[in-house]
Amino acid sequence: MRLPRLWIRQLVKLFAGIALLCGAVLLVDFQLNFLPSSVHSRLPLHTHSPIVTDIKVVSCLRLGSCLPDGQDGWYKHPKELSLGKAWFSKTYLYTRRFWDEDLYTSTRVVLDVAISSANGVVPLEVVEDIGAGDTVSSHTDGSTSSQAAEKAIREMALKLGWVEQDPDAGLWVKYGKYHPSKSVSAVKVLFGDDAVYPLPGWRLVEGGLKIGSAPFPPRLALRTGPKQVPTKPNLQIFNQQFKICQLTDLHMRAGTHPCRDPEPPLRDGEKCDADAKTLGFINDALDHEKPDLIVYTGDMIHGSASGDPETALLKALSPAIERQIPFAAIFGNHDGEVPGNNAELMKIMQELPFSLAQAGSDNATGVGNYMLTASVNKNPALTMYFLDTHTRKDRFGYDCIHKSQLDYMRELHQSIAPQQAEYAHIPLAMAFIHIPIPEYRNVNNPMVGTYREAVIAPSCDEGSRAMLSDIGVSVVTAGHDHCNDQCILDNSVEGSPPVWLCYGGGTGYGGYGKYPDKDGLNYQRRIRFFDVDTQGSTISSYKVVHNHYQTIDRQILVKNGVAYNELDVSINSEDSRQHDHPPEPAASSDRSQQKADTSSEGTVEPDTIESEETTKVE
Numbered sequence: 001m002r003l004p005r006l007w008i009r010q011l012v013k014l015f016a017g018i019a020l021l022c023g024a025v026l027l028v029d030f031q032l033n034f035l036p037s038s039v040h041s042r043l044p045l046h047t048h049s050p051i052v053t054d055i056k057v058v059s060c061l062r063l064g065s066c067l068p069d070g071q072d073g074w075y076k077h078p079k080e081l082s083l084g085k086a087w088f089s090k091t092y093l094y095t096r097r098f099w100d101e102d103l104y105t106s107t108r109v110v111l112d113v114a115i116s117s118a119n120g121v122v123p124l125e126v127v128e129d130i131g132a133g134d135t136v137s138s139h140t141d142g143s144t145s146s147q148a149a150e151k152a153i154r155e156m157a158l159k160l161g162w163v164e165q166d167p168d169a170g171l172w173v174k175y176g177k178y179h180p181s182k183s184v185s186a187v188k189v190l191f192g193d194d195a196v197y198p199l200p201g202w203r204l205v206e207g208g209l210k211i212g213s214a215p216f217p218p219r220l221a222l223r224t225g226p227k228q229v230p231t232k233p234n235l236q237i238f239n240q241q242f243k244i245c246q247l248t249d250l251h252m253r254a255g256t257h258p259c260r261d262p263e264p265p266l267r268d269g270e271k272c273d274a275d276a277k278t279l280g281f282i283n284d285a286l287d288h289e290k291p292d293l294i295v296y297t298g299d300m301i302h303g304s305a306s307g308d309p310e311t312a313l314l315k316a317l318s319p320a321i322e323r324q325i326p327f328a329a330i331f332g333n334h335d336g337e338v339p340g341n342n343a344e345l346m347k348i349m350q351e352l353p354f355s356l357a358q359a360g361s362d363n364a365t366g367v368g369n370y371m372l373t374a375s376v377n378k379n380p381a382l383t384m385y386f387l388d389t390h391t392r393k394d395r396f397g398y399d400c401i402h403k404s405q406l407d408y409m410r411e412l413h414q415s416i417a418p419q420q421a422e423y424a425h426i427p428l429a430m431a432f433i434h435i436p437i438p439e440y441r442n443v444n445n446p447m448v449g450t451y452r453e454a455v456i457a458p459s460c461d462e463g464s465r466a467m468l469s470d471i472g473v474s475v476v477t478a479g480h481d482h483c484n485d486q487c488i489l490d491n492s493v494e495g496s497p498p499v500w501l502c503y504g505g506g507t508g509y510g511g512y513g514k515y516p517d518k519d520g521l522n523y524q525r526r527i528r529f530f531d532v533d534t535q536g537s538t539i540s541s542y543k544v545v546h547n548h549y550q551t552i553d554r555q556i557l558v559k560n561g562v563a564y565n566e567l568d569v570s571i572n573s574e575d576s577r578q579h580d581h582p583p584e585p586a587a588s589s590d591r592s593q594q595k596a597d598t599s600s601e602g603t604v605e606p607d608t609i610e611s612e613e614t615t616k617v618e
Helices: 005-032 124-129 147-159 274-289 309-322 341-350 403-422 464-470
Strands: 050-061 074-076 089-099 108-115 162-166 171-177 184-191 202-204 218-224 241-247 293-297 327-330 370-376 379-386 392-394 428-432 475-478 487-490 499-503 526-533 538-545 550-559 614-616
Touching: 050 162, 050 171, 089 184, 108 124, 108 184, 108 218, 124 147, 124 171, 147 162, 184 309, 241 274, 274 309, 274 526, 274 538, 293 309, 309 327, 309 341, 327 379, 370 403, 379 403, 403 464, 464 499, 475 526, 487 550, 499 550
Parallel strands: 241 293, 293 327, 379 428, 428 475, 475 499
Antiparallel strands: 050 089, 050 108, 050 184, 074 089, 108 171, 162 171, 184 218, 202 218, 241 526, 370 379, 487 499, 526 538, 538 550, 550 614
């Protein structure tokens, strides 16, 4: 039976009116939030998430136990707020959380957090939130000029839901009615005035909690609304050009720490914050060179001495995230000093925007064995292999790359072989590691760069160099030895093509930088860049030095897809050495004797010089 046209028109108008009414209700609810949470939880675009309904600071005896997790909905943040520096007590941040669909209409939730600059002082954020900044005389830190004004501000703050939750810690909390996009859904703890938390949907609260024994002020980061999952970047090569920035051995820590072995040395009374100086150098280099990808090749943090690994890691990665540059990373021996640390740090990295870092296969030893490709028209023009080089095997030396990792790299290579076969040009491949493989000791081979300190490589070897050649790698680059930045052309594996073995050169002022040259000058921090040209199947490289921002050691590493010896000298020729070299240590040499993590580090004086090509970039 066909409906009359009049009925059809009326039904269309009815449904259109209902749709408009629902849209208007949802729009008004977005501002006024009058619908119950049970309705919000059933909306099509709703994302279920826990909601923070309360927050507090709890202290207990060091040998005792604080409030158990889950009791009455309270959950302890895992980081101890004094970083273990208190003798007799320990202090934690607790949040009370419930799923949004379990909230009652009358349930109050946390909408914001502020931290006062001193006990009894109303935080400036609270003053600004209640609109009292223009009407009440106040200091820049939020303290008022009279007791009457202070009382008036507190009364207005209370009406808006602000409560001084913990006067001793300086914690203020704003409570109110649940709102899907305005309620606090997660809280993180970081440390130090220079802490960052560059995740979408998060805000770092100004100021730090007042915890007496904490070496650095604990900072709070708040997430409002549901968790946002960043989209992973897709590496594409445009105009046949692709630039890679290698950052290695940053040695970041929570809070501020003095620079180690700066060049030029500090003058009397001059101060130098290691992380700030490192980040300043990195930021300048990224803004000037504009890379397409950043690769962190280990020792991003200073291991067990970093204070809080997450805080240190986020500082190290912040230049890439702030500039929206995709980045990849592997771990170094310092990153993995704390058992299980690498797995936790990898989880953090994988949730960050612009991150391409991967944990890799469970069948490959370590964390961070993976492959990335940069494509031209969906074909892998450049393949990059990332390998975990672990930490110490025992007190005599470092562990080597395991066979399970090499087998996994072969599997990854085979998985893209059909796409590489369809590529119109010669595909290129590179590998990134932290601790150099044993062939880095072949220092009599053709070399470009600065060789100041003895190569510290593992004594064991399961065929890394041969495997890398087999899967087409023509350039390997490492970190670890801060004061080496040379590239060595190695042809030591019979039946395999030559491979360039490069160092990035230490970037961070938080790690050692001595090993002075013949003029007594300490090592200058630097950053290595790789320029990939897919049209000519070439890879070239250069470094920038922090002092006066100089560009040095431009060289072609790969030409027509194979390692290129532009030095025009025979491999293993005595005449090919550009520098005199420090003596090689015994295979069982303990690195800690050479590179003790203290400012009283002994000086090694190899007779070396900087590379010949030094061009100042304006």
